[in-house]
Amino acid sequence: MIKIQKKNFNLEEEIDKIKNKHSDIGAQTSFVGYVRDLNNNKDVKYLNLEVYEEMAFKELSKIENNALKKWSLIDTLIIHRYGKLNVNEKIVLVSCFSQHRKDSFNACEFIMDYLKKDAPFWKNEFYYKDDEWLENSK
Amino acid sequence: MIKIQKKNFNLEEEIDKIKNKHSDIGAQTSFVGYVRDLNNNKDVKYLNLEVYEEMAFKELSKIENNALKKWSLIDTLIIHRYGKLNVNEKIVLVSCFSQHRKDSFNACEFIMDYLKKDAPFWKNEFYYKDDEWLENSK
Amino acid sequence: MRIRYFAWIKDITNKDDDVIDINHPKTIQELKKYLENLYPELRKHFLQDVLRFAVNQEYVSENLSLNPIDEIAIFPPVSGG
Amino acid sequence: MRIRYFAWIKDITNKDDDVIDINHPKTIQELKKYLENLYPELRKHFLQDVLRFAVNQEYVSENLSLNPIDEIAIFPPVSGG
Numbered sequence: 001m002i003k004i005q006k007k008n009f010n011l012e013e014e015i016d017k018i019k020n021k022h023s024d025i026g027a028q029t030s031f032v033g034y035v036r037d038l039n040n041n042k043d044v045k046y047l048n049l050e051v052y053e054e055m056a057f058k059e060l061s062k063i064e065n066n067a068l069k070k071w072s073l074i075d076t077l078i079i080h081r082y083g084k085l086n087v088n089e090k091i092v093l094v095s096c097f098s099q100h101r102k103d104s105f106n107a108c109e110f111i112m113d114y115l116k117k118d119a120p121f122w123k124n125e126f127y128y129k130d131d132e133w134l135e136n137s138k
Numbered sequence: 139m140i141k142i143q144k145k146n147f148n149l150e151e152e153i154d155k156i157k158n159k160h161s162d163i164g165a166q167t168s169f170v171g172y173v174r175d176l177n178n179n180k181d182v183k184y185l186n187l188e189v190y191e192e193m194a195f196k197e198l199s200k201i202e203n204n205a206l207k208k209w210s211l212i213d214t215l216i217i218h219r220y221g222k223l224n225v226n227e228k229i230v231l232v233s234c235f236s237q238h239r240k241d242s243f244n245a246c247e248f249i250m251d252y253l254k255k256d257a258p259f260w261k262n263e264f265y266y267k268d269d270e271w272l273e274n275s276k
Numbered sequence: 277m278r279i280r281y282f283a284w285i286k287d288i289t290n291k292d293d294d295v296i297d298i299n300h301p302k303t304i305q306e307l308k309k310y311l312e313n314l315y316p317e318l319r320k321h322f323l324q325d326v327l328r329f330a331v332n333q334e335y336v337s338e339n340l341s342l343n344p345i346d347e348i349a350i351f352p353p354v355s356g357g
Numbered sequence: 358m359r360i361r362y363f364a365w366i367k368d369i370t371n372k373d374d375d376v377i378d379i380n381h382p383k384t385i386q387e388l389k390k391y392l393e394n395l396y397p398e399l400r401k402h403f404l405q406d407v408l409r410f411a412v413n414q415e416y417v418s419e420n421l422s423l424n425p426i427d428e429i430a431i432f433p434p435v436s437g438g
Contacts, residue, residue, distance in 0.1 A: 012150040015170070023175035023226055029246070030168055031239065032153070033357050037161035049356075052282055052349060055333035056356075080356060088161055092357050101169065101438075105247050108167070112239060112357060118335070120349075121356025122283035133284045134355040171438050187437075190363055190430055193414035194437075218437060230438050239357075250438060256416070258430075259437025260364035271365045272436040 001076070002060045004053055006083040008090060014077060015095055022074050022097065029104035030095035031112050037087045039134075042127040044087055051082040052120035063114040067096070070110065071103040078111065080121060139214070140198045142191055144221040146228060152215060153233055160212050160235065167242035168233035169250050175225045177272075180265040182225055189220040190258035201252040205234070208248065209241040216249065218259060277301075277344050279311070282351035285327070288317045300344050304329055304336065307348065327352060358382075358425050360392070363432035366408070369398045381425050385410055385417065388429065408433060 001018070003009075011032070019025055035047050064076050077095040085091060094115065096107040116136045123134040139156070141147075149170070157163055173185050202214050215233040223229060232253065234245040254274045261272040277300040280293045294314070301307040307329075312319045321327055329336055330349040342348065358381040361374045375395070382388035388410075393400045402408050410417055411430040423429065 010150045011153060012148045015149060019172065019226070026172055026174040028170045028172070030170075031243070032166040032168075033239070034157065034164055034166070036164040036237065050283055051356075052280070052330075052333075052351065055330055055349065058333045088157070099174065101171070101250060105169070105243070105250075109243050112243075116354075116357040118354065119356045120282065120330070120351060120354055122352065123355045124283070133352065135353040136355045136357065188364055189437075190361070190411075190414075190432065193411055193430065196414045254435075254438040256435065257437045258363065258411070258432060258435055260433065261436045262364070271433065273434040274436045274438065 001078070002057055002064065003077075003079045004051060004056055005079065005081060008081070009079050009093065011093065014079065014093065018075050018077050018095070018097060024099060025074050025097045026099050027101040027104045028095060028097050029101070029108040030093060031108055032090055033092040035085050035087050035089050035091060039125060040132065045126045045128060046087065047085045047091075048124040048126065049082045049085055049091065050122045050124065051080070053082075055120045056080065059119045060115065063111055063118070066114070067107040067111050071096075071098065071107045072100075073098050073103055073107055076107070076111070078115070080115075080119070082121065139216070140195060140202065141215075141217045142189060142194055143217065143219060146219070147217050147231065149231065152217065152231065156213050156215050156233070156235060162237060163212050163235045164237050165239040165242040166233060166235050167239070167246040168231060169246055170228055171230040173223050173225050173227050173229060177263060178270065183264045183266060184225065185223045185229075186262040186264065187220045187223055187229065188260045188262065189218070191220075193258045194218065197257045198253065201249055201256070204252070205245040205249050209234075209236065209245045210238075211236050211241055211245055214245070214249070216253070218253075218257070220259065277342065278347045279307070280347065280349040282349065284352060285318075285350055288315050300342065302341055303339065304342070307342065311350070321352075328354075358423065359428045360388070361428065361430040363430065365433060366399075366431055369396050381423065383422055384420065385423070388423065392431070402433075409435075 075097040079093040094111045096104040098104040213235040217231040232249045234242040236242040277296045281289045358377045362370045389403050
């Protein structure tokens with residue numbers, strides 16, 4: 001499942017919603033990205049996160065499908081927020097559900113790597129004096 | 139932080155409690171293990187999870203300290219339950235907090251691997267006709 | 277043909293998109309020429325080869341031929357996650 | 358010296374622990390002899406070398422010397438997580 005939304009989300013609720021559908025899940029690995037208070041050696045005020053929404057759905061679906069082909073997964077969940085995000089707020093959740101733990105670990109890391117590389121989101125980071133558009137390292 | 143407890147836990151609350159202490163956290167990877175409905179080709183009724191509590195604290199602390207030496211981590215959280223656990227219930231949470239994602243992924247997987255290998259917990263799995271003491275694969 | 281701009285590209289174009297109704301470019305190369313004309317500041321970024329192009333929400337190589345109904349997007353390296 | 362049992366070891370000993378007050382074993386090897394005497398069913402598991410020993414909540418090698426105040430634990434392979 002892929003969700004692209006402005007609003008915050010609750011980890012317990014989101015993960016539970018998927019877990020409750022499948023009693024054969026034994027393992028769940030998830031990654032959460034947060035807005036940090038310091039970046040490029042500057043105090044961060046907030047992020048403005050822009051998305052190309054139609055393309056983001058397509059790209060994230062491709063990445064999700066590639067993960068499902070590579071590992072034995074029962075379900076996956078990606079939530080990516082956009083809009084104004086303050087320091088300490090959650091930006092992204094990637095959660096992978098499987099019978100055994102190695103599949104969920106590998107798939108979660110794989111999805112994050114490709115999300116960072118290809119998903120059309122852009123962080124405009126606002127400091128106290130100026131702002132900057134970030135670029136993920138290759 | 140290490141918690142060994144009978145009662146269930148809420149992912150959002152537990153992870154948030156740690157996250158709120160550190161505004162420099164940018165990444166959090168967590169693993170959750172659940173009781174599956176089927177194991178050894180038998181329908182599972184419930185688990186009885188036994189722990190050698192004093193030793194579990196010592197072993198998990200060692201594993202946590204080794205992870206802190208190997209990776210750049212801001213904080214870690216391990217919660218392991220014991221007692222009677224029904225199908226679909228959470229058994230364990232390992233959560234690693236860092237500035238950047240690779241540290242949190244690697245540390246979380248490392249802690250789970252050593253927890254499975256060395257932490258003194260034993261699952262007594264009850265089926266409809268009999269029960270079995272499980273052993274983690276090497 | 278609709279051309280959509282994202283992130284700091286919009287600071288150069290001062291708008292979210294352009295619609296080309298006639299004489300639409302047939303390739304990404306032709307599109308670049310067209311846009312350099314409209315927004316001279318884009319030229320140096322095209323030369324540095326840092327921007328990415330998508331056609332109908334898919335990343336493309338430059339030799340793809342473009343159709344009038346296509347939605348094209350131009351954007352800098354992504355930074356989600 | 359207190360000897361604690363965990364998991365299915367308790368099904369053999371029918372108790373959680375034993376306390377040895379006099380003539381306590383000096384090594385894990387001597388402890389095994391002592392326990393085989395008390396619980397003959399343990400012998401085959403000692404021979405298969407599947408059980409793990411901890412002294413004062415730490416895994417040990419067999420040649421450690423044991424003290425009267427030690428807490429020893431005997432248990433099968435773990436299965437947490």
